[in-house]
Amino acid sequence: MWAASFGGDVGQFQRISPAGASALSIWALRAEEAGFRTLFGSQWVSQANGFQVVAPGRSDGGTAIWDQALCWRRESKQGLVEAELHLHGGYGVAEALREWLHQHAWQEKPWSQKTETQLLLQQATTPLAIRLALQEERTQTALDQLLGRAADGESVHLHSQLLASMQASQWAQLAAAPPLVVMLGPANAGKSTLFNRCLRDRRATTTSMAGTTRDPLEALLLLGRGEAQLAIRLADTAGYSAAASSLDQQAWAMSLDLAAKAWKVIWVLDAAEEPDATLTAMIQQRRSQDLLILNRTDLVPHPPWANGFGALDGFLHHQDSAALEQLEQAILDSLGPIPSLDTPLSRDPKRKQLLAKRLQQHALSE
Ligand SMILES: Nc1nc2c(ncn2[C@@H]2O[C@H](COP(=O)(O)OP(=O)(O)OP(=O)(O)O)[C@@H](O)[C@H]2O)c(=O)[nH]1
Numbered sequence: 001m002w003a004a005s006f007g008g009d010v011g012q013f014q015r016i017s018p019a020g021a022s023a024l025s026i027w028a029l030r031a032e033e034a035g036f037r038t039l040f041g042s043q044w045v046s047q048a049n050g051f052q053v054v055a056p057g058r059s060d061g062g063t064a065i066w067d068q069a070l071c072w073r074r075e076s077k078q079g080l081v082e083a084e085l086h087l088h089g090g091y092g093v094a095e096a097l098r099e100w101l102h103q104h105a106w107q108e109k110p111w112s113q114k115t116e117t118q119l120l121l122q123q124a125t126t127p128l129a130i131r132l133a134l135q136e137e138r139t140q141t142a143l144d145q146l147l148g149r150a151a152d153g154e155s156v157h158l159h160s161q162l163l164a165s166m167q168a169s170q171w172a173q174l175a176a177a178p179p180l181v182v183m184l185g186p187a188n189a190g191k192s193t194l195f196n197r198c199l200r201d202r203r204a205t206t207t208s209m210a211g212t213t214r215d216p217l218e219a220l221l222l223l224g225r226g227e228a229q230l231a232i233r234l235a236d237t238a239g240y241s242a243a244a245s246s247l248d249q250q251a252w253a254m255s256l257d258l259a260a261k262a263w264k265v266i267w268v269l270d271a272a273e274e275p276d277a278t279l280t281a282m283i284q285q286r287r288s289q290d291l292l293i294l295n296r297t298d299l300v301p302h303p304p305w306a307n308g309f310g311a312l313d314g315f316l317h318h319q320d321s322a323a324l325e326q327l328e329q330a331i332l333d334s335l336g337p338i339p340s341l342d343t344p345l346s347r348d349p350k351r352k353q354l355l356a357k358r359l360q361q362h363a364l365s366e
Pocket residue numbers: 186187188189190191192193194205206207208209210211212213214237238239240295296297298299317318319
């Protein structure tokens with residue numbers, strides 16, 4: 001789209017550091033090679049990824065308002081060259097640069113025309129999010145080829161590749177926007193205590209009285225380690241009570257609303273208190289991606305009513321740090337292995353749909 005508006009050596013530019021006075025200002029420039037040569041003459045950086053200190057031409061013979069900038073030639077796309085200019089961040093300097101570029105018929109390009117990958121990189125919460133954003137851009141063609149081969153029916157042994165791409169695409173989706181995980185359950189089951197333990201911080205109030213938490217509380221939490229870390233938005237909510245006041249009922253309704261929007265719900269039950277029929281029905285209808293934890297098992301280790309509830313296998317009371325790791329692992333395990341560097345992936349809904357379809361066909365044929 002950018003290239004289409006180009007003619008001759010006319011270039012486009014935008015400020016990529018925040019507007020306003022600051023120590024430094026950074027500008028992105030894009031043009032055909034000739035456009036840069038007209039601008040910088042012999043000072044232009046001829047090598048990709050090269051750096052050079054550049055000064056503006058002084059055709060008026062006077063003193064230039066901005067004198068020097070660091071120029072980084074970034075990359076070349078569709079016959080266009082991109083460069084970054086780093087210079088002083090004062091207001092006058094920025095205006096002088098704008099004026100100088102306008103004099104050379106360069107156009108200022110609005111900030112909003114950033115590419116999808118640039119936006120993802122700017123919002124990335126973890127190194128994994130950065131890696132998968134770049135991987136998505138890099139493997140687009142490979143994914144389309146894989147889908148093409150799967151459609152042809154020429155190769156029958158594509159199931160594992162399709163599955164890896166499917167899982168990688170899900171990882172990319174979740175890494176790009178931290179998903180919501182909601183803690184839900186009866187009042188006083190220890191939800192807020194567990195929330196604090198997960199965050200290793202006292203963020204939620206906990207008391208021995210039922211109905212302590214009213215409004216949902218949300219915090220960003222990193223799961224896993226190193227380059228595999230995934231950020232989630234963990235939410236603590238108000239609990240359920242059969243004898244709730246109207247205020248408590250309103251709070252519980254808010255908990256349910258939030259749970260309906262969640263990627264996963266973690267049901268936290270009190271081992272010392274058998275859930276009533278209403279709650280039992282809700283727990284039994286939970287979605288396959290939800291988890292169930294039996295808490296306060298130091299009080300009642302094996303409550304008979306919990307048999308067949310499908311609580312997280314061997315989950316202990318929250319004092320045990322192994323239990324927290326087990327919970328973290330259960331969430332990560334549901335995503336499958338971390339995508340390898342060369343697995344093609346996409347967050348595009350149409351491609352994901354096609355991937356699911358081909359995966360189903362190939363599962364049947366193998
Ligand atoms: N014995 C025992 N007590 C616990 C455990 N977890 C939490 N508690 C206690 O149980 C009480 C309730 O804990 P909270 O974390 O406030 O429970 P909650 O589910 O957030 O309660 P509401 O906000 O009222 O819905 C507190 O006194 C906690 O110290 C546990 O594993 N064992």
